[in-house]
Amino acid sequence: MDYLQKTEQYCDLTNRRLAEIIVNVSAHDRIKKAIEYTLFPGGKRLRPCLALACCDMFGGNLFDALPFACSIEMIHTYSLIHDDLPCMDDSDLRRGKPSCHIAFGEDIAVLTGDALLNLAYETLFAACASNGENVKAASVIALSAGLSGMIGGQVLDLTNESGGEKCAETLYETHSKKTGALIEASLLCGALSGGASASEIESIKNFAGHYGVLFQITDDILDISGNQEVFGKPTGADSDAGKLTFPAMFGFERSKELAEETAKNAHMSISGLNKDISYFVQLIDITLNREK
Numbered sequence: 001m002d003y004l005q006k007t008e009q010y011c012d013l014t015n016r017r018l019a020e021i022i023v024n025v026s027a028h029d030r031i032k033k034a035i036e037y038t039l040f041p042g043g044k045r046l047r048p049c050l051a052l053a054c055c056d057m058f059g060g061n062l063f064d065a066l067p068f069a070c071s072i073e074m075i076h077t078y079s080l081i082h083d084d085l086p087c088m089d090d091s092d093l094r095r096g097k098p099s100c101h102i103a104f105g106e107d108i109a110v111l112t113g114d115a116l117l118n119l120a121y122e123t124l125f126a127a128c129a130s131n132g133e134n135v136k137a138a139s140v141i142a143l144s145a146g147l148s149g150m151i152g153g154q155v156l157d158l159t160n161e162s163g164g165e166k167c168a169e170t171l172y173e174t175h176s177k178k179t180g181a182l183i184e185a186s187l188l189c190g191a192l193s194g195g196a197s198a199s200e201i202e203s204i205k206n207f208a209g210h211y212g213v214l215f216q217i218t219d220d221i222l223d224i225s226g227n228q229e230v231f232g233k234p235t236g237a238d239s240d241a242g243k244l245t246f247p248a249m250f251g252f253e254r255s256k257e258l259a260e261e262t263a264k265n266a267h268m269s270i271s272g273l274n275k276d277i278s279y280f281v282q283l284i285d286i287t288l289n290r291e292k
């Protein structure tokens with residue numbers, strides 16, 4: 001199977017399992033509609049693809065990694081809903097359509113994010129109940145979504161905006177937490193489900209660090225030069241808000257060079273694995289040249 005076929009398979013598995021999770025939810029129509037609206041058709045499903053591809057690479061059963069892939073996608077979607085709120089990034093457009101609070105109101109948007117976070121943990125607990133070994137991956141996800149990960153990064157991001165110290169170290173720390181932590185968790189839970197060894201897990205962590213930075217630099221570049229229709233969210237928003245971004249710190253051209261260098265480092269970090277790394281090699285290239 002080539003890269004596109006694999007991606008289709010991973011997205012398909014994720015979408016079907018997410019639909020099964022949601023169909024069983026008993027909730028008021030108002031919030032159920034908002035949950036469906038934000039989860040489907042969804043975005044690129046990058047994090048589930050990372051989890052499933054990593055599990056695949058280590059020869060695991062994709063169904064073992066699927067609860068983690070879906071939990072992470074629900075956590076990611078909740079973070080986007082909350083990030084779009086007027087008290088956060090105040091964005092009216094997400095995944096090419098009106099943000100959740102525009103379509104359903106702020107109150108329902110807050111609760112939709114909360115509900116998705118809870119559903120993610122319900123899914124993780126169910127996976128742990130069926131196999132105690134899953135506690136490891138579930139803890140990795142919980143840590144990545146919390147204060148030492150995504151939420152911690154969001155606090156740093158807000159602090160940087162309101163005049164915090166603007167240096168490269170803060171930039172890397174902010175993004176390794178805000179964006180990188182969930183990306184790393186996706187790869188790690190895939191590696192754990194696939195039975196990776198301790199040294200293989202180390203290579204995956206190393207790859208995750210570089211890939212997370214690559215994803216963020218290209219996100220910052222698209223915020224400046226991307227096409228809003230294709231990108232699916234407003235462009236220019238980060239620079240307008242005075243955010244600490246790679247182009248703001250290093251300039252646009254240097255950021256493009258940094259993306260190239262980071263892509264090479266990402267490739268090198270997994271080239272020693274005695275596995276078929278072709279999916280990740282293509283993913284690096286697609287991320288480097290992405291338009292959305």
Ligand code: GRG
Nearest residue numbers: 043044045046079082083150151154178179219
């Ligand atoms: C807890 C109140 C509260 C808010 C949480 C933590 C947080 C708000 C927001 C951080 C999430 C965020 C916006 C991270 C930036 C990472 C990023 C580039 C997201 C876009 O990811 P893609 O491109 O999106 O994978 P799609 O739509 O494709 O899934």
